[in-house]
Amino acid sequence: MKTKMFVALVLLLNLGTGYAFENFDQAFNQMRHRYSLGHYKRLVAIVPEALELSRTPEQQYQVWYYKGLALEGLLKFWEAAQVFEKAAGIENISPQHRLQARYNQIRSQYAAQCFAAALTGAEKYAGAAVKPTVLQLNILLIGIEAANQLNRSATALELAGKMAQGAVPGSAWHYRGVILELQTLCLMKNYPEAERLINQVRPEQVPRPMQSEFLAWSGFCYEKADKPKLAGKCYARAYDNYSTYYSGLAALRHANLLDRTTRDYRQALSRYRKVLELAAANSWHKSQAIYKIAAIYNREHQPENALKAIAQLDELKAPSVYWKAKIYNLHGDILYKKGETGQARKYFQACLNLAADLPDSRLYASEIIAQIDKKTTLPEKK
Numbered sequence: 001m002k003t004k005m006f007v008a009l010v011l012l013l014n015l016g017t018g019y020a021f022e023n024f025d026q027a028f029n030q031m032r033h034r035y036s037l038g039h040y041k042r043l044v045a046i047v048p049e050a051l052e053l054s055r056t057p058e059q060q061y062q063v064w065y066y067k068g069l070a071l072e073g074l075l076k077f078w079e080a081a082q083v084f085e086k087a088a089g090i091e092n093i094s095p096q097h098r099l100q101a102r103y104n105q106i107r108s109q110y111a112a113q114c115f116a117a118a119l120t121g122a123e124k125y126a127g128a129a130v131k132p133t134v135l136q137l138n139i140l141l142i143g144i145e146a147a148n149q150l151n152r153s154a155t156a157l158e159l160a161g162k163m164a165q166g167a168v169p170g171s172a173w174h175y176r177g178v179i180l181e182l183q184t185l186c187l188m189k190n191y192p193e194a195e196r197l198i199n200q201v202r203p204e205q206v207p208r209p210m211q212s213e214f215l216a217w218s219g220f221c222y223e224k225a226d227k228p229k230l231a232g233k234c235y236a237r238a239y240d241n242y243s244t245y246y247s248g249l250a251a252l253r254h255a256n257l258l259d260r261t262t263r264d265y266r267q268a269l270s271r272y273r274k275v276l277e278l279a280a281a282n283s284w285h286k287s288q289a290i291y292k293i294a295a296i297y298n299r300e301h302q303p304e305n306a307l308k309a310i311a312q313l314d315e316l317k318a319p320s321v322y323w324k325a326k327i328y329n330l331h332g333d334i335l336y337k338k339g340e341t342g343q344a345r346k347y348f349q350a351c352l353n354l355a356a357d358l359p360d361s362r363l364y365a366s367e368i369i370a371q372i373d374k375k376t377t378l379p380e381k382k
Helices: 002-017 024-037 040-053 057-073 077-088 095-111 115-125 134-149 153-166 172-187 191-199 208-224 228-240 245-261 265-277 283-299 303-315 321-337 341-353 359-376
Strands: none
Touching: 024 040, 024 057, 040 057, 057 077, 057 095, 077 095, 095 115, 095 134, 115 134, 115 153, 134 153, 134 172, 153 172, 172 191, 172 208, 191 208, 208 228, 208 245, 228 245, 245 265, 245 283, 265 283, 283 303, 283 321, 303 321, 321 341, 321 359, 341 359
């Protein structure tokens, strides 16, 4: 009886660990099952046996490919890149599978911050394509990002041009290439060439999810080219009918532009409020908008309105620490001027308590705290 129970236990353990497969299909199906469950380490443990059971190059490819995916799930990106490279090097697999492995290899290299390797791979496996496939366009996209990380703007511009020219005219990929060209030209401060590109595109022809992005970069180009009216028109179009990350960014840039160039602070306030109204606007952009609204009211001697604006910070889920520090200091300043030094000190101290490298804000807060403490310290009796 004990012997039967022991044998049953061994069989159960073997079944649970996934070993002792009868054929490749059993092993590979178990790999896919474990991947779907997120059991990446247990998937990797099956790989040696699955390789032994594989009989064709395509089966070997599938094993290495899933191992690479599992390593990505474990955030071991450099190891994953090496595994995908091995998968791509298997002879007699389909061209599609080979290119898929190269894409995953380049993606993992980028995730591992090996930007030079990712760029080299992107130029080799997608850069020469006249009519790139969707996979090659994805490879180009990684190459452009890698080039930007390496500050190789000319290379990024070249790859973006290949994307725009090689993709189907009017497709989302075509306009993605155009936007990346525009972005790169702006970062290179080549505003005349950026304007030439803008004039070739009708914003309404850009796919709707990307229109606000194109208009936001167009506005940025005109702003830097010292054409504030054109910049304002582009920014306004970017957020009037959209609610995206770039809509919020455009509204914020428009508000900052108006705050610098107009004497009517109400115009700037209306644009800053627009940032807060856009549901899809980034919380960091909203943090800056809150600070700027409060700063304008404080500058215009309306401290109560400034405090009401500051109160909106509590509604943000993930505010920018940088702008949060500046808001704390501004809150402290307002209270300090009102004579509420005790409360003011709490906000300056809150700035110092933020776990971030904010030298300017921390220095200001510490200097004001020193002033407050100096005034409140009574002289010692002799």
